[in-house]
Amino acid sequence: MTRVLIVGAGPAGIRCAQTLVEAGLHPIVVDEGQRAGGQIYRRPPEGFSRTAAQLYGSEAAKASALHGLFDQMVAQGQVSYLPGRSVVALGPGVAHVLGDAQEEVPFDRLVLATGATDRLAPVPGWQAGGVYSLGGAQIALKAQGVALGQRIVLAGSGPLLTLLGVQLRKAGADVAAVLDTASLGMQARGAAGMTLARPLVMARGLMMRGRLGRVFHAGARLDRIESGPNGAEALQWTNAGGKARRIACDTVVLGWHLLADTTLAELAGAQLGWNAVFHQWLPQADELGRAGEALYLAGDGMRILGADAADLSGRAAGIACLQDLGLAHPDPKPILRKSRRMTRFANAMARSFPWPAEAVRRLPDDAVLCRCEGIKAGELRANLPLSGPEANRAKSLSRVGMGRCQGRYCQLAGAEVIAAASGRAVDQVGRLRAQPPVRPVPIGRWIKEAPKAD
Incomplete structure (x- = not known):
């Protein structure tokens, strides 16, 4: 068979x-x-x-x-x-x-x-303890019945942001804010197309958004995650009207769709x-x-x-x-x-909740780009005269994408930084080549004993 x-x-x-x-x-x-x-x-x-x-x-x-x-x-x-x-x-x-x-x-x-x-965009300070992905926070809630934190801020863009906010509040968690980087104008661009294609799904999404009430903010700009000895302490952000805000929290959950x-x-x-x-x-x-x-x-x-x-x-x-x-x-x-x-x-939906390309391209030099390796945006930019604007060469010199996640969380952001510095479109930078093993592998489980000689 x-x-x-x-x-x-x-x-x-x-x-x-x-x-x-x-x-x-x-x-x-x-x-x-x-x-x-x-x-x-x-x-x-x-x-x-x-x-x-x-x-x-x-x-x-x-x-x-x-x-x-x-x-x-x-x-x-x-x-x-x-x-x-x-x-x-x-x-x-x-x-x-x-x-x-x-x-x-x-x-x-x-x-x-x-x-x-999860598709993650770096935010200055995101390497602190208490900063998780939307998917990670949802896994903890579904699989263990745990809300990761006492006072939680969700930030990013897309339907999962709203869904997780509702799920956490329903479970009794203290969700201080849900910050969507897509403006209301952006979100309205795809509303008609989403409604025509799947009206019931669109209606459920709007109902969930309504349940968040004043906790939800569209058009947010994420400026910096403050941290102390015990991890995240606050998120600095700017609202759609240009006013600087600060929300005290012990947990920040990030995600820009998938x-x-x-x-x-x-x-x-x-x-x-x-x-x-x-x-x-x-x-x-x-x-x-x-x-x-x-x-x-x-x-x-x-x-x-x-x-x-x-x-x-x-x-x-x-x-x-x-x-x-x-x-x-x-x-x-x-x-x-x-x-x-x-x-x-x-x-x-993708047009309504876009990836924040411009914000990533403007990352300050001291912002950590690759959390696994602790590589900052400025370090990647400094390597470009030697590596040129090609993702794999830049990886080999800067180590962006060489950590445990193998670039799953940082390669798209790294490509944006390279593209901005070289005046290219992000797709011209290329992608990091896949290579086995695709997950970290304990070497003891991979090595087989050689057959004994007669």
């Missing part, structure tokens, strides 16, 4: 597995989580007391149905499930998987449903291209997710379209795989029609 490996057990990975199972295949699913669901439908440990309604709100029914579907496929032996494992490298027809030990999982066809990570996790896709041979709407490098694939020979992409690792679109793209990738194998498959046309509507919504 054809061996199909699916990487990721969020909505995209689960729906792809379902499509393949219904056609009589037995896929292997590798996931970093201990329980399937992905980030959006992340499940807490067994015995956790909070209900699905408390964890997922209006998405509770979808989350529970998806969890139940996957658990049933595993229980019935229709799927081989490898939880708590990371694919850290890819070779021809084999995935190098790290869990408690290093494993090699062979495959004939590969589906990558790797999701996305960044597609394309590392494995690049290692698998997918071509990446600059997407000006989403302001990031994205894999090139057809509408069903084909990105190369026996390679399929699904979910936010291909396009940042959200959970409902990830569900559809998982089905589409499964259909593409079945088509290429010459097996019976569902008609993809209804899925593609819905996916195009999701794409229109996401494009409008």
